[in-house]
Amino acid sequence: MDHAAVRRFFLGLQDRIVERLAAIDGTPFRRDAWERPEGGGGTACLIEEGGVFERAGVNFSHVHGAQLPPSASAQRPELAGRSFRAMGVSAVLHPRNPYVPTVHLNVRWLAAERPGAPPVWWFGGGMDLTPYYPFTEDAVHFHRTCRDALALFGTDTHRRYKTWCDDYFYLRHRREPRGIGGIFFDDLSEPGFDSCFELTRSVGEHFLPAYVPLLERRKDLPYGERERAFQAYRRGRYVEFNLIYDRGTLFGLQSGGRTEAILMSLPPRVAWRYDWQPEPGSAEARLYTEFLVARDWAGG
């Protein structure tokens, strides 16, 4: 188990994502290093009101503390009370153009320790796509790239991590998925450190290939007020998910992370409208009927 190698990978991945996105946006990222009084810190990189991104956050954090927060030990009560180390990279991109989906990446490593007991560690992560006005070929490309990321790690792994993603990014109070999914995994410590690290690296390295092609294809499509209004409305669901359900957000807020860095995932402009329903047959209705449904996007 080599923490330092994981840290180097995460920092390098953040740099590569930031560099590529800055080139596409035409705006440099603002870099904000922060320290946490209880231990650790991070670097938040962001664009606001950029050429392409209305808000883009690519964060690295590495925190440790005396007590694993409840959001991390809820699923593993045997770890409650242990000290912890956690590091990871999180990216959430909110493009201005409603034809470009919002995308989320997370790769993380956690360890829970207690004097006299062997340390418990695990990797987690994934990426998922939240379109407003979707294109089938974009959905297929994203999911196929997710499948490619996991191709070397077992025949069933992509299917399991796709299902996990669909289950995780689900708004129970709306009976609605957050978007069209992708892959999600957690508690990964088998068959061993090297293999788990390799899988996590592969997920991280497939993020730009999964997203950049559809960003470049759609970022200059013309749109108007109607598309922006629908985007703002749908972004409300993103806020609801992140504040009500997302374990990463809750872990960050509970572990004394930096609030402004954690909440960089929230969209810049959002609207709520009472009981709004898309007109049947409209482009907006298509999102619900053709995309926010369980589908095998990657195909056979």
Place this chain on the structure above:
Amino acid sequence: MDHAAVRRFFLGLQDRIVERLAAIDGTPFRRDAWERPEGGGGTACLIEEGGVFERAGVNFSHVHGAQLPPSASAQRPELAGRSFRAMGVSAVLHPRNPYVPTVHLNVRWLAAERPGAPPVWWFGGGMDLTPYYPFTEDAVHFHRTCRDALALFGTDTHRRYKTWCDDYFYLRHRREPRGIGGIFFDDLSEPGFDSCFELTRSVGEHFLPAYVPLLERRKDLPYGERERAFQAYRRGRYVEFNLIYDRGTLFGLQSGGRTEAILMSLPPRVAWRYDWQPEPGSAEARLYTEFLVARDWAGG
């Protein structure tokens, strides 16, 4: 204990609030009756894009179920597993003019029952104010009316319920109060049903007198893009509070209430900006330095 009288009071209060606000806004409320498959239902009344209110929701609900939701029994574990009845009125008003504060009222009655055990019941409620560009005389008027509402119910009651409100409407992750507070109470069952019901009625009946004068004084003040932008930014805090902390919101979502009615409390247009700070000495800074601080607004 007379459920029917409580229900009559709640329904009448909803009608009186709706009638008065509709007259001020110049727009009739939309009325949406809904039923809950597991039992009960409610009536949502709302204005969207009105003359004065960008969004105003005044809801009545009366629900029952086989199992008290965790958000209600967290503080009272001895009640877990009991069946429950809950009814109440909730109002959240989001005026368009940034010089008029957002306001929230809730009055509620709950009962938890188990065969063979005496029923446990309690009242709860309160009201609180969330200004953007505040006026001292408005804050004083609101808090004095809250004090008046409780004047007949014990010398210490207003002080205790004001403190409870300050403690409850607090965003721990921001180390910031949601607004300037008001009054909040819960688990009220002493000294007896009649007296608790009377206190709850008094809180409900003082809502319009607490809010309408400042609504009428400020609703026609001129404002511009700067004030709207700050209002949208501050409304983000309202969303964060309601989705992360608010027990009423969580109770509603967990008890199978109607999502659209529960989330009517969310503001219509919201913005998040990274690490935004008001300019020292500005009107926006005054909100933080003079109003979002613990103060005895009602005075001696």
